Amino acid sequence: MQPDRIIRSRRKTVAIEITPEGKVWVRAPLRTPRAFIDLLMREKAGWIEQHLVKVSQIAAARRQFTYAEGELHFFLGQQLPLRFAPASPGEQAICLPASARRAPQEALESWYKAQAARLLPGMVQRLAGQYGLQPKKVRISSARTRWGSCSSKGTISLAWKLVLAPPEVIDYVITHELAHLQVLDHSARFWELVESFVPDHKARRAWLRLHKSALGV
Secondary structure, X not given: OOOOEEEEEOOOOOEEEEOOOOOEEEEEEOOOOHHHHHHHHHHOHHHHHHHHHXXXXXXXXXXXXXXXXXXXXXXXXXXXXXXXXXXXXXXXXXXXXXXXXXXXHXXXXXXXXXHHHHHHHHHHHHHHHHHOOOOOEEEEEOOOOOOEEEOOOOEEEEEHHHHHOOHHHHHHHHHHHHHOXXXXXXXXXXXXXXXXXXXXXXXXHHHHHHHOOOOOO
């Protein structure tokens, strides 16, 4: 984890600050080595993550979706404007038909589910081939409290809300569930397997924790 900003001054100590916008600032004396700051960030990673989650939860609680034209919604890690007509040339947007204005929340959820059905199975097959771990079945679920699961029979279930996350985070969740085909529990052996597949899995998990409330999971 890297700080979003390092502020050097004539102060005598190093301090980590979490801003209301969810940014991580480090305030440090003028001659503090960058290596010392990086070490401190690693040592305080748990504390930083906890506070980032709290900031995210506060922000999510304050925000109420209206599903109006132009309102921003997550898709593949980006916040895209909601449109009830075709997007303008060159614009990235979530486009729903004009009729969706009558029930925009339900229409948007249906759109997400369609995207999940289109994208997630192919991502599973790509990673399964890469790791040599083949699930018996892949299903898209409406789970509200988990991103994915793997049954003892080899069925991998992925929540449709996973398409709100960045592709690399989706890859982590899929990899996590694929690893359960080999180690069903969360033992040290399991996490060693996950790390061999995704060395930066902790950073990807942190993204999910930070945005969990904003994504409605």
